[in-house]
Amino acid sequence: MATSPIELTGNGVHLEYPPTQLTDDQRRELSMLCATVVDPGEIGEASRDWWPLALHWSLAGQTPTRASAICRPKSTSEVVAVVQYANDSFIPVTAAGGRSGVAGASLPLFGGIALDMTEMHGVVAVDDDSLTVEVLAGTFGPDYETALNAHGLTGGHFPQSMDISTVGGWLACRGAGQYSTRYGKIEDIVSGLEVVLANGSVIHTGGAPKAAVGPDLTQLFVGSEGTFGIITKAWLRVHPVARAERRAAFGFGSFADGIDACRRIMRRGATPAVLRLYDGAETQRSHGGDGTECALLVLDEGEPLIIDATMSIVEEECVAAEPLDVGLVAAWMSHRNDTSGLQALTRKGFVIDTMEIAAPWSRLSTLFDDVRAALLTVPDARAATCHLSHSYLDGACLYFTFAATPPADRLESTYVAMWDVGTRATLAGGGNLSHHHGVGLNRSRFVAESLGGGLDVLRAVKSALDPNGVLNPGKLGMTTAIGSTVWP
Numbered sequence: 001m002a003t004s005p006i007e008l009t010g011n012g013v014h015l016e017y018p019p020t021q022l023t024d025d026q027r028r029e030l031s032m033l034c035a036t037v038v039d040p041g042e043i044g045e046a047s048r049d050w051w052p053l054a055l056h057w058s059l060a061g062q063t064p065t066r067a068s069a070i071c072r073p074k075s076t077s078e079v080v081a082v083v084q085y086a087n088d089s090f091i092p093v094t095a096a097g098g099r100s101g102v103a104g105a106s107l108p109l110f111g112g113i114a115l116d117m118t119e120m121h122g123v124v125a126v127d128d129d130s131l132t133v134e135v136l137a138g139t140f141g142p143d144y145e146t147a148l149n150a151h152g153l154t155g156g157h158f159p160q161s162m163d164i165s166t167v168g169g170w171l172a173c174r175g176a177g178q179y180s181t182r183y184g185k186i187e188d189i190v191s192g193l194e195v196v197l198a199n200g201s202v203i204h205t206g207g208a209p210k211a212a213v214g215p216d217l218t219q220l221f222v223g224s225e226g227t228f229g230i231i232t233k234a235w236l237r238v239h240p241v242a243r244a245e246r247r248a249a250f251g252f253g254s255f256a257d258g259i260d261a262c263r264r265i266m267r268r269g270a271t272p273a274v275l276r277l278y279d280g281a282e283t284q285r286s287h288g289g290d291g292t293e294c295a296l297l298v299l300d301e302g303e304p305l306i307i308d309a310t311m312s313i314v315e316e317e318c319v320a321a322e323p324l325d326v327g328l329v330a331a332w333m334s335h336r337n338d339t340s341g342l343q344a345l346t347r348k349g350f351v352i353d354t355m356e357i358a359a360p361w362s363r364l365s366t367l368f369d370d371v372r373a374a375l376l377t378v379p380d381a382r383a384a385t386c387h388l389s390h391s392y393l394d395g396a397c398l399y400f401t402f403a404a405t406p407p408a409d410r411l412e413s414t415y416v417a418m419w420d421v422g423t424r425a426t427l428a429g430g431g432n433l434s435h436h437h438g439v440g441l442n443r444s445r446f447v448a449e450s451l452g453g454g455l456d457v458l459r460a461v462k463s464a465l466d467p468n469g470v471l472n473p474g475k476l477g478m479t480t481a482i483g484s485t486v487w488p
């Protein structure tokens with residue numbers, strides 16, 4: 001079971017929603033359906049994730065909210081039993097994998113059951129001919145990759161949170177790995193799902209390379225953040241372990257020039273696994289320099305012939321840039337999953353978070369300027385920096401990092417203000433609400449603005465699939481009988 005990076009020093013609860021408290025009888029009945037934990041310390045852990053604002057609450061001795069019991073199913077039939085019980089009794093049930101989410105998606109906002117999926121783990125079957133594998137939803141990243149490597153295969157999905165996140169969480173949040181420009185996001189990698197619905201029925205989606213049998217039901221559940229059903233199993237596309245790898249690094253005089261080079265590379269059909277462009281401040285912070293140069297790191301892996309062609313295109317499109325020491329890529333590889341600096345700043349009282357969005361190429365340069373400028377208008381804002389990662393034919397992801405140093409009594413309002421101005425500048429400039437961290441609690445208030453009438457469609461699906469509103473209530477901007485998002 002994963003833990004949050006910052007210790008919890010007390011038993012307080014920060015969000016004042018009326019939580020669903022289970023009776024002793026209900027807890028007893030649940031324990032006959034699957035392993036059930038009611039220990040207050042474990043419940044405190046299971047009621048929080050890596051949402052940066054909530055890490056401050058942990059330091060103040062508070063969880064965001066509090067489940068009433070943790071259920072740890074070991075099989076799909078145990079998930080069915082728990083979900084059916086919750087549905088019949090109007091008890092909220094919130095699925096969790098590694099609880100590495102950074103938006104509060106797995107918080108059991110209205111109490112009830114925290115459904116810890118991490119006891120359902122392991123690769124069940126490998127179809128080497130078809131390059132697909134069957135894997136249980138609670139499998140952590142390293143266990144998944146190690147099991148595949150034993151067959152000469154790789155999943156190609158390497159989020160920064162690889163060690164602390166699960167297959168089910170990747171799917172439920174529509175995640176992206178650091179090599180996504182070659183291997184795709186998780187929605188490109190998934191070929192089918194097993195899902196337990198609120199009424200306890202089990203459905204299987206997908207299973208073929210492509211289909212024309214109505215809309216894609218797999219994609220209905222990918223990104224649904226535990227609000228439409230519980231993912232118990234997935235069929236994912238995999239690849240032979242790469243036979244070769246090549247790296248390169250370039251320096252650009254401006255972020256806009258670097259963006260344009262990335263755009264031209266993608267336009268020519270080259271998809272290097274890693275194509276990461278840092279603005280001046282992030283280049284200086286991570287790779288040195290005087291803060292004016294923007295570093296582009298490139299790495300590709302796979303078949304030598306394809307890599308050589310890809311890297312030739314990269315070199316042609318970066319011919320006007322300054323070649324940088326290729327060792328920068330190795331340096332990034334060695335510290336790419338280290339977040340200890342962010343935790344240290346949190347302990348010092350910094351408000352700090354990251355905001356990842358996607359937009360078409362034609363909008364990216366302006367968005368880069370506008371979003372940073374907007375973030376810096378908030379009183380006590382100290383920094384707003386950015387890098388580009390995850391490129392596509394039609395656009396890319398911009399990943400902003402922002403920090404502020406407000407007085408302690410304005411910590412939460414400063415955090416809210418930075419998200420407000422950053423998100424509004426993004427949406428106004430043609431960007432979307434999230435590229436891969438998802439919505440959770442933090443971004444729920446922007447979903448209506450982001451989706452417009454589309455939110456009514458989501459709500460209609462929700463009420464059809466989960467009429468009692470028991471699955472992760474209060475998330476994704478949806479109102480259910482149990483409650484709606486009222487934070488902040």
Ligand SMILES: Cc1cc2nc3c(=O)[nH]c(=O)nc-3n(C[C@H](O)[C@H](O)[C@H](O)COP(=O)(O)OP(=O)(O)OC[C@H]3O[C@@H](n4cnc5c(N)ncnc54)[C@H](O)[C@@H]3O)c2cc1C
Pocket residue numbers: 049050094095096097098099100101102105106117137138158159160161164165166167168169170171172173174175176177178225226227229230231232339436437438472
């Ligand atoms: C340091 C750090 C780096 C990160 N880097 C990345 C990154 O590179 N790429 C990226 O995409 N994300 C990243 N994240 C965000 C996070 O790791 C991802 O969103 C991840 O996919 C969440 O997986 P999890 O197993 O921890 O899910 P949790 O946090 O436990 O849950 C997240 C959501 O998924 C739902 N859920 C979980 N399991 C299931 C299931 N079986 N069925 C239905 N719903 C379920 C939960 O209800 C919740 O709504 C990072 C986070 C941290 C802390």
